[in-house]
Amino acid sequence: MKSITVAKLLSQDKTLNEIEISGWVRTFRANRFIALNDGSTINNIQCVIDFENTEDSILKRITTGAAIKVKGELVESQGKGQNVEIQVDSIEILGDSDPETFPIQPKKHSLEFLRENAHLRTRTNTFSAVMRLRSALSFAIHKYFNDNGFYYMHAPIITGSDAEGAGEMFRVSALDTKNPPLTEDGHVDYSEDFFGKETNLTVSGQLEAETYAMSLGKVYTFGPTFRAENSNTSRHLAEFWMIEPEVAFMDLVGNMDLAEDFMKSIIQYVLDNNLEDLEFLEKRLMDEEKTKPQDQRSDMSLIEKLNFVVDNNFKRVSYTEAIDILRNSKPNKKKKFQYIIQDWGADLQSEHERFLVEKHFKCPVILFDYPATIKAFYMRLNEDGKTVRAMDILFPAIGEIVGGSQREERLDVLKEKMAALNIDEEELWWYLDLRKYGTAVHSGFGLGFERLVMFVTGMNNIRDVIPYPRTPQNAEF
Amino acid sequence: MKSITVAKLLSQDKTLNEIEISGWVRTFRANRFIALNDGSTINNIQCVIDFENTEDSILKRITTGAAIKVKGELVESQGKGQNVEIQVDSIEILGDSDPETFPIQPKKHSLEFLRENAHLRTRTNTFSAVMRLRSALSFAIHKYFNDNGFYYMHAPIITGSDAEGAGEMFRVSALDTKNPPLTEDGHVDYSEDFFGKETNLTVSGQLEAETYAMSLGKVYTFGPTFRAENSNTSRHLAEFWMIEPEVAFMDLVGNMDLAEDFMKSIIQYVLDNNLEDLEFLEKRLMDEEKTKPQDQRSDMSLIEKLNFVVDNNFKRVSYTEAIDILRNSKPNKKKKFQYIIQDWGADLQSEHERFLVEKHFKCPVILFDYPATIKAFYMRLNEDGKTVRAMDILFPAIGEIVGGSQREERLDVLKEKMAALNIDEEELWWYLDLRKYGTAVHSGFGLGFERLVMFVTGMNNIRDVIPYPRTPQNAEF
Numbered sequence: 046m047k048s049i050t051v052a053k054l055l056s057q058d059k060t061l062n063e064i065e066i067s068g069w070v071r072t073f074r075a076n077r078f079i080a081l082n083d084g085s086t087i088n089n090i091q092c093v094i095d096f097e098n099t100e101d102s103i104l105k106r107i108t109t110g111a112a113i114k115v116k117g118e119l120v121e122s123q124g125k126g127q128n129v130e131i132q133v134d135s136i137e138i139l140g141d142s143d144p145e146t147f148p149i150q151p152k153k154h155s156l157e158f159l160r161e162n163a164h165l166r167t168r169t170n171t172f173s174a175v176m177r178l179r180s181a182l183s184f185a186i187h188k189y190f191n192d193n194g195f196y197y198m199h200a201p202i203i204t205g206s207d208a209e210g211a212g213e214m215f216r217v218s219a220l221d222t223k224n225p226p227l228t229e230d231g232h233v234d235y236s237e238d239f240f241g242k243e244t245n246l247t248v249s250g251q252l253e254a255e256t257y258a259m260s261l262g263k264v265y266t267f268g269p270t271f272r273a274e275n276s277n278t279s280r281h282l283a284e285f286w287m288i289e290p291e292v293a294f295m296d297l298v299g300n301m302d303l304a305e306d307f308m309k310s311i312i313q314y315v316l317d318n319n320l321e322d323l324e325f326l327e328k329r330l331m332d333e334e335k336t337k338p339q340d341q342r343s344d345m346s347l348i349e350k351l352n353f354v355v356d357n358n359f360k361r362v363s364y365t366e367a368i369d370i371l372r373n374s375k376p377n378k379k380k381k382f383q384y385i386i387q388d389w390g391a392d393l394q395s396e397h398e399r400f401l402v403e404k405h406f407k408c409p410v411i412l413f414d415y416p417a418t419i420k421a422f423y424m425r426l427n428e429d430g431k432t433v434r435a436m437d438i439l440f441p442a443i444g445e446i447v448g449g450s451q452r453e454e455r456l457d458v459l460k461e462k463m464a465a466l467n468i469d470e471e472e473l474w475w476y477l478d479l480r481k482y483g484t485a486v487h488s489g490f491g492l493g494f495e496r497l498v499m500f501v502t503g504m505n506n507i508r509d510v511i512p513y514p515r516t517p518q519n520a521e522f
Numbered sequence: 523m524k525s526i527t528v529a530k531l532l533s534q535d536k537t538l539n540e541i542e543i544s545g546w547v548r549t550f551r552a553n554r555f556i557a558l559n560d561g562s563t564i565n566n567i568q569c570v571i572d573f574e575n576t577e578d579s580i581l582k583r584i585t586t587g588a589a590i591k592v593k594g595e596l597v598e599s600q601g602k603g604q605n606v607e608i609q610v611d612s613i614e615i616l617g618d619s620d621p622e623t624f625p626i627q628p629k630k631h632s633l634e635f636l637r638e639n640a641h642l643r644t645r646t647n648t649f650s651a652v653m654r655l656r657s658a659l660s661f662a663i664h665k666y667f668n669d670n671g672f673y674y675m676h677a678p679i680i681t682g683s684d685a686e687g688a689g690e691m692f693r694v695s696a697l698d699t700k701n702p703p704l705t706e707d708g709h710v711d712y713s714e715d716f717f718g719k720e721t722n723l724t725v726s727g728q729l730e731a732e733t734y735a736m737s738l739g740k741v742y743t744f745g746p747t748f749r750a751e752n753s754n755t756s757r758h759l760a761e762f763w764m765i766e767p768e769v770a771f772m773d774l775v776g777n778m779d780l781a782e783d784f785m786k787s788i789i790q791y792v793l794d795n796n797l798e799d800l801e802f803l804e805k806r807l808m809d810e811e812k813t814k815p816q817d818q819r820s821d822m823s824l825i826e827k828l829n830f831v832v833d834n835n836f837k838r839v840s841y842t843e844a845i846d847i848l849r850n851s852k853p854n855k856k857k858k859f860q861y862i863i864q865d866w867g868a869d870l871q872s873e874h875e876r877f878l879v880e881k882h883f884k885c886p887v888i889l890f891d892y893p894a895t896i897k898a899f900y901m902r903l904n905e906d907g908k909t910v911r912a913m914d915i916l917f918p919a920i921g922e923i924v925g926g927s928q929r930e931e932r933l934d935v936l937k938e939k940m941a942a943l944n945i946d947e948e949e950l951w952w953y954l955d956l957r958k959y960g961t962a963v964h965s966g967f968g969l970g971f972e973r974l975v976m977f978v979t980g981m982n983n984i985r986d987v988i989p990y991p992r993t994p995q996n997a998e999f
Contacts (some may be wrong), residue, residue, distance in 0.1 A: 052669060067771040084738035112961060139771075143958070146958075149959075163952075164956070165733075165737070167737035180675070184668045184674065187661055196654055198654075199656075200998075201747070203761050204997065206999070215695065215716070218692065223710070231700075239750055239994060241997075246694065253989065253990060253999060260644035261563075261644055262560045262562055283717075293544070294591075295533070468981040469653060475641035476641075477582075481619075481620070482642070483589035483616075484616070511676065512678070515717070517717070518718040519718070520721045
């Protein structure tokens with residue numbers, strides 16, 4: 046007798062003797078029907094017990110959340126809603142769950158309540174589906190890069206460099222905070238710290254990934270990154286995971302091709318492999334949207350949105366064209382945008398990005414050639430001297446999901462830009478070395494993993510797509 | 523004309539017209555033969571140029587480390603050492619490399635020197651092979667778990683809990699260090715910090731992984747973990763990656779079965795997919811060992827060691843049996859061990875582990891049922907009251923590579939152990955909840971990823987198997 050999962054049992058089309066399966070009780074009704082779940086699928090298997098021959102003391106302990114082991118026979122189901130069910134011969138209570146205190150009762154809980162019980166929330170259909178999809182997307186990402194000749198690179202998490210400028214950083218230290226060593230002028234003396242200098246948590250692995258692209262050719266990172274920004278919104282986390290591919294000898298057009306193919310492939314992967322979870326979340330989202338005013342509801346269902354990305358060519362539009370379109374758009378003229386677009390050089394907001402995708406082009410959009418002034422120092426300057434070879438990919442509902450660029454490969458131009466921004470050359474000596482020794486065109490992009498999981502699952506709060514969210518005032522669990 | 527990789531060209535068995543390929547010059551000899559590498563494989567492709575029709579100013583710039591693009595024809599090679607080569611029609615210098623200053627010359631560099639140039643060291647055969655294997659092992663791990671119904675879980679990196687006791691932790695803070703807010707009694711007031719309390723970098727994702735196993739059934743983590751320990755050895759890093767599977771309804775025997783199957787599968791994966799890199803590293807290791815006294819050389823070559831793991835059943839031995847064997851062993855009696863084994867309860871050292879694997883059993887060994895006193899609080903107490911359901915897997919050359927256990931699933935026993943060790947129940951309320959609501963037998967193990975990469979690549983210093991090592995006094999790059 047071998048243990049087996051609910052997912053495997055439900056895919057059987059024949060009866061099986063001597064089944065043994067363990068899981069958690071989702072519901073128990075009529076002293077007879079147990080809906081059993083083991084996490085392998087969103088679906089429960091129905092276990093039918095012979096309550097007349099089961100002790101009362103056992104029946105009482107079959108409560109929501111209890112862990113049980115049943116032995117029996119897999120048979121065709123007599124009832125509706127399932128093809129097979131288990132006729133239980135014996136049942137063992139592995140772990141009780143007191144119905145008076147168990148927080149996850151078989152009823153609708155608010156997402157806020159479940160966040161406070163994040164250690165138990167994957168015992169609900171919604172969160173188990175979200176986290177299975179998060180796992181599937183992770184695997185799809187590794188598989189895509191592996192299939193396409195990329196090497197996975199672990200960029201460092203603790204970094205001595207603070208020159209990247211992508212955001213506020215957390216400091217990492219092993220010093221005694223009560224009595225830290227001080228320098229003569231009264232500052233904390235980090236030369237006495239673990240690493241002999243001040244260190245921070247990384248905001249991006251890109252610069253290090255470039256060093257590997259310039260030797261291994263095609264690489265990617267997939268690791269945690271951090272921002273110490275006090276942004277208490279439904280779209281920001283202090284700790285989140287990022288994917289950053291980087292490719293030597295590839296220009297911005299190649300970068301767009303790669304990003305489009307990548308995004309389509311990983312979304313196709315979950316459509317192919319995780320349809321049951323997607324269907325559940327689609328229904329959940331529809332129910333949620335019914336509570337909203339008509340004009341805030343989405344035009345497309347969850348799965349329609351995923352197919353929308355897979356089936357449409359991404360429209361490639363220069364920043365300059367996009368500004369023209371936005372300036373002349375109805376919501377701009379009628380002052381419906383919160384931020385009115387007036388001049389070239391303006392940074393685009395989510396409302397503008399969504400207008401371009403959802404109303405104007407009606408397909409995913411890649412904007413490119415942004416003003417140098419609103420983009421990072423390492424992006425390649427165009428011949429016009431005022432735009433850089435940057436690109437952002439815009440998705441329905443979510444706006445920007447990918448940001449990338451061709452990197453400045455010319456030593457003199459890079460040094461000028463760093464000087465203009467007061468970035469210390471000594472801090473990034475190794476990054477400059479890449480331009481000194483065998484420099485070449487290269488490009489890459491970054492994808493915030495939680496933004497992707499939000500898009501794919503339809504969850505509206507980023508705290509609901511990562512197991513244990515880190516946000517201002519919150520590092521529980 | 524489409525760009526292609528060296529790996530693909532070398533696997534061609536026919537001539538190809540109009541090839542275009544970019545890469546870095548490894549060597550250039552006789553003004554004629556360029557060994558070109560693009561990171562896709564350890565092998566170079568030979569590019570033959572017609573030097574009589576190539577300008578001198580170009581020839582001079584074909585130096586080690588320069589990035590070039592060549593166009594030409596792929597033909598059968600006339601020379602030895604390769605089947606195909608490129609007859610170059612045109613060559614373009616993309617990025618020069620000044621031979622006077624480029625650190626990575628075509629000669630033997632010490633590993634120490636290359637560590638100081640970690641941003642360029644993957645331009646050597648050794649480090650490109652190591653990092654390709656690191657990538658392949660990562661993928662093999664994800665693939666193994668995905669194929670076997672596990673879900674990938676991202677455990678939090680920043681943690682508010684310091685109860686795990688696995689080692690010294692780094693503190694994470696966003697407070698102003700010059701003038702931190704103080705409490706009335708003069709301590710730093712962490713309630714004013716970003717997360718509203720003191721936070722640290724995680725030492726293990728296990729406890730959080732348990733919460734997911736107890737809902738999704740089979741899960742694993744693969745992420746960075748940290749130790750603020752001042753261990754300046756060839757086996758310790760302050761930042762390293764760890765794999766931690768955790769499975770509900772699985773006991774210690776199932777855990778051993780899983781770990782053995784897992785280790786064999788991922789090693790088989792690189793034997794199947796990365797043989798060229800392994801062969802190169804095997805030769806490197808042999809050359810290195812020739813410089814050592816005979817008795818310090820390995821009995822097995824690198825690939826023999828890998829096959830040794832794949833081909834042998836892991837011998838399962840209780841700690842108590844192992845102590846008997848060690849106590850009666852020659853090196854113990856002749857006092858050849860640095861640490862002489864006398865009493866039951868002793869912690870085993872690497873020398874003892876290697877003796878069991880290499881001399882006594884001559885196969886990988888799984889030790890189990892360790893004394894409770896030398897193991898962590900969460901391991902399941904045996905009926906004898908003095909041993910716990912722990913296991914360690916011991917490998918040749920490296921000693922312990924995997925450590926795991928069945929977890930204590932009984933609320934009362936767990937609370938007693940926590941109390942005995944002064945671990946605050948309030949700190950781990952969520953961990954205790956798993957034992958309150960639907961508890962069940964569950965087990966898991968941890969594998970230090972860099973230890974695995976060391977074993978597979980034969981590299982002797984852990985700093986040489988991670989892109990940018992973090993160690994005391996070192997957080998460069």
